[in-house]
Amino acid sequence: QQQVKQSPQSLIVQKGGISIINCAYENTAFDYFPWYQQFPGKGPALLIAIRPDVSEKKEGRFTISFNKSAKQFSLHIMDSQPGDSATYFCAARGGGADGLTFGKGTHLIIQP
Amino acid sequence: DAGVIQSPRHEVTEMGQEVTLRCKLISGHNSLFWYRQTMMRGLELLIYFNNNVPIDDSGMPEDRFSAKMPNASFSTLKIQPSEPRDSAVYFCASQPKIRATDTQYFGPGTRLTVL
Numbered sequence: 207q208q209q210v211k212q213s214p215q216s217l218i219v220q221k222g223g224i225s226i227i228n229c230a231y232e233n234t235a236f237d238y239f240p241w242y243q244q245f246p247g248k249g250p251a252l253l254i255a256i257r258p259d260v261s262e263k264k265e266g267r268f269t270i271s272f273n274k275s276a277k278q279f280s281l282h283i284m285d286s287q288p289g290d291s292a293t294y295f296c297a298a299r300g301g302g303a304d305g306l307t308f309g310k311g312t313h314l315i316i317q318p
Numbered sequence: 319d320a321g322v323i324q325s326p327r328h329e330v331t332e333m334g335q336e337v338t339l340r341c342k343l344i345s346g347h348n349s350l351f352w353y354r355q356t357m358m359r360g361l362e363l364l365i366y367f368n369n370n371v372p373i374d375d376s377g378m379p380e381d382r383f384s385a386k387m388p389n390a391s392f393s394t395l396k397i398q399p400s401e402p403r404d405s406a407v408y409f410c411a412s413q414p415k416i417r418a419t420d421t422q423y424f425g426p427g428t429r430l431t432v433l
Contacts, residue, residue, distance in 0.1 A: 238419055240421075242424075247426070248426060248427075249322070249409050249411075249424030249425050249426050249427050250361070250409070250424045251423075251424065252421050252422070252423075255419070255421075257419065295360075295361065303374070304349070304351075304366060304368075304373065304374070304416050305351055305363035305366050305374065305377070306351075306361075306363065306422060307363070308360055308361040308362075309360070310360045311360060311361075
C-alpha cells in the first residue's frame with residue numbers, strides 16, 4: 207500500500223523554467239508534509255515543509271502548494287538552475303506515526 | 319557542528335555473513351530513525367528510537383534484522399545472516415525530539431552489497 211504517490215518519476219526542465227512535482231496522499235491523519243532533496247551519494251536533506259493549515263509556503267525559489275480537500279501537494283521550483291538537478295522526495299508524517307512516509311522520488315534534470 | 323555520522327560508508331559482504339551498520343546522532347538530539355533505500359521500494363522506515371527506547375520496529379523486514387541504541391548518541395543496525403536482497407543504502411536520521419514538525423537530519427548512508 208503506497209500511502210504517498212509522487213509524479214513524475216523523472217523530469218527534464220530547461221534552465222530558467224519552472225519545475226513542478228506532484229504528490230498525493232491517502233491518510234487524512236497526516237499533518238506534516240516535507241520535501242527532501244537528494245544528490246548522488248548523499249543523504250536526503252530537508253528542502254521545505256508545510257502543515258495542512260496553510261495552502262502555500264514559499265522559501266526563495268521553492269514553493270509548496272497544498273490542497274487539503276484533494277489530498278494533494280506539489281513543489282514548484284522557479285527559475286530552475288542546473289544546480290537544482292537532484293532527486294526530490296515528498297513525504298508525510300502524522301496520525302501517531304513519527305517516521306516519514308516517502309514518495310518514490312522524482313529525478314530532476316535542469317538542462318543548461 | 320558535525321552532522322549524522324554513519325560507518326562504514328560502503329560494505330561488501332558475502333551471503334550468510336553478519337553485517338553491522340553504525341550511526342552517531344547529532345549532539346543533543348533524542349530521536350533516531352533507520353531507513354532503507356532501494357530502487358524498487360524507495361525509502362522505507364525500518365525502526366525508530368526515542369530516548370534510547372525502540373518505539374516502532376514494524377518496518378524491520380525479518381528477524382534477521384536487529385537494532386540497538388546502547389547510549390544516547392549511538393545506534394547499530396545488524397543483519398545476521400545477510401542475504402543478497404538486503405543490498406541497499408541504509409540511512410539513519412537524527413531528530414531533536416519526537417515532535418511532528420521537527421526536522422529529520424539524514425546521514426550520508428551506508429551502501430551495502432551482499433554477494
